[in-house]
Amino acid sequence: MASRATEVILPLYSTLVRPHLEACIQLWSPQHRKDMDLLEQVQRRATKVIRGLEHLSNKERLRELGLFSLEKRRLWGDLVAAFQYLKEAYKEDGDKVFIRACCDRTRGNGFKLNEGRVRPNMRKRSFTVRVVKHWHKFPGEVVDAPSLKTFKVRLDGTPSNLI
Numbered sequence: 001m002a003s004r005a006t007e008v009i010l011p012l013y014s015t016l017v018r019p020h021l022e023a024c025i026q027l028w029s030p031q032h033r034k035d036m037d038l039l040e041q042v043q044r045r046a047t048k049v050i051r052g053l054e055h056l057s058n059k060e061r062l063r064e065l066g067l068f069s070l071e072k073r074r075l076w077g078d079l080v081a082a083f084q085y086l087k088e089a090y091k092e093d094g095d096k097v098f099i100r101a102c103c104d105r106t107r108g109n110g111f112k113l114n115e116g117r118v119r120p121n122m123r124k125r126s127f128t129v130r131v132v133k134h135w136h137k138f139p140g141e142v143v144d145a146p147s148l149k150t151f152k153v154r155l156d157g158t159p160s161n162l163i
Helices: 006-022 033-048 058-065 068-089 091-097 127-135 150-157
Strands: none
Touching: 006 033, 006 150, 033 058, 033 068, 068 127, 091 127
16 A cells, blocks of 8 residues: 555445444454454454554554444344334344343343243353343443434444443
8 A cells, every 4th residue: 555544444444444344243243352353364364454553552553543343243233123123123023032021120221031941052152142131231222222323323432341
């Protein structure tokens, strides 16, 4: 590349590379740490090319550029897809995918989901299991959002330790 400026590299990465890293990620989510690290390595390499950020750690580079790790973006996408299944576009199918917990003693949000028992290791990292673990951490105002747009705004406003 002739230019290593942020104004050149970041849009190129965001439009040409990242969509390939995130294509259908809710369906084939990487199961092993080595696979996740390979995907993250692509983003690390792209951000390291930017002039002036070479000396920073990966976390600092991402913060400086306003990006999230691919792992956090996968989780964000999982939560958005879960919201769509439960509340919006796929509401009819949501009853087949998620089971609502029937318990009146709930902390946090009042929209708890059943985790179910997972015996085979194969299903341990499935979409429903990944989402339910994080869904319970969110406050009621996030999960009870009236629309997808509102949910995304509230999800972005939650502390980063919840995501």
